[in-house]
Amino acid sequence: MQAFALIAQDQRSWLERAVVISLFTWRRAEPSDPVDDQDRQGWWADAFPAVANDRIGSRLWLLRRRTITAQTLRDAQRYCEEALQWLLDDGHVLAVMVTITRPSPTQLSGLIVLERPEGDPLSLSFDNLLQVPNAI
Template sequence: MPSYAQDVPLTIDGVESSLLAETNPLVRAVIMSLFTWRRAEPDDPIEDTKWGWWGDNVSDVENDQIGSRLWLLAREKLAQSTLNRAEQYAREALAHLIDDGVATRVTVAAERIGNDGLGLTVTVYRVDAAATTLRFSNVWSLINNV
């Protein structure tokens, strides 16, 4: 698993920065939400175990889960349906920001970058601050550990 402060290149409001991952709690929360493996759902197509964070099984809050299911895309081809699922999984992973009152709205856009790249753009609309846009340009390589 990468050390996100160094290994997750991201662009925030047009500025490339990994230092913000160390200093900004919202950026840290988004990175942890997207790139921590959430436990697979019973109907997710996966062999063997359902993986994911073991703590989801013993949470004090019923059905509380941490992370995303982006890791399920690792064996997929990079098609439009994969981009659609990436958006769905990212929105699911970031929904807690709204539930917890941190944001009023979160938008996610997935895009294909070249032949073998997947990018995600996340915009978090805060209650008491300006919107923050985060762009992750190497999601596909993070999912596939390359």
């Protein structure tokens, strides 16, 4: 029974790390995304994907200088869902639910709930999606 608890904890830790990396690694901007200059950011290894068009990270970084409006909240939700889609595609989770809120005029908070094939859902809360987290 203790071994099962360790396996469950390892699965939870792995998923937590995967979500943080997926959300807070800067994904390359799409050609249609407005950027401040010519730098479209992105992780260098995406230039050499093992699977065609496979990319890591999110485009949340594009929201850093935007005024927080209802559209900004919708874009943040879409960017989070896009960044976490690989967890569904690869069968690591059964569902990903993203809820974005605006606790202050300059903050976006996010609640990510992952429905796992085995075990309880995993809920992760981020107080400010527009800055890099120090730790979970």
